[in-house]
Amino acid sequence: MQLRVHALMECSTVNGPGARAVIWVQGCSLGCPGCWNPDTHDPLRGSRLHHVSEILEWFAKVSREHRIEGLTISGGEPMEQAPPVLELLRRLREGHPETTAGLFSGYTERELPESLWRAVQAHLDFAVLGRYNARRRSHYPLVSSTNQVLRLYTARYSMDDFAAQSVEVHIDHTGLTQITGFPVLGSPVLG
C-alpha cells in the first residue's frame, strides 16, 4: 500500500512529546481559510508515493540515528488516505512497540466513520482534531485554534508532556530549509 507524501522530517521536537519523526501527507480537501500548509492541498501536486514498507525502513533508520521517541503524521489530511495511514500505524506498533504515535487531522471524531476512526485510534497515543480556524488562535500545546482538541488515547502521555508552542527551522547540508511548528505564536528553535 502506498501513501502520498508531501515531506518527511527525521527529527522534530515541536510536533508532539520528545524527539519525533514527522510525515506530512499530500492532499487535503478541507480548505481551512488561513491554512499554514496550502502546498499540501492538491493531492497530485508535489507529492511522492511511498510504500508503507519504505516509510517503515526510513523510520527505523532515523529512529536509530536520532533516538526518536515517536512518529507524528500530519498534513495535508491523513484521514483522506486512511487505508495506508492505518497500515502504517498498525505495522509501526507491531515493529516498534516502544514508539509512540500521534496524528493531526482537520476532521472531528464525529465526522469520521466510527469503525474506521476506532481502528486508527487504536494505534494512536494522541491526536489533534478539528479544522484550523484562524479567528480563534490558541496558545495551547499542539492546538492551533481553540475549536481543535488534543486527545490522549493511552496512558503513555499526560497533558503535562506537551510543550508550549514553538517553531523549528531546519537547514540541511544542501541548503534545503524546512519550517515546522507554530509560526504564529511559537518562539523559534533552530534545528
Ligand code: SF4
Ligand atoms: S485540515 Fe489542515 S491541511 Fe487541511 S486545510 Fe485545514 S489546516 Fe490546512
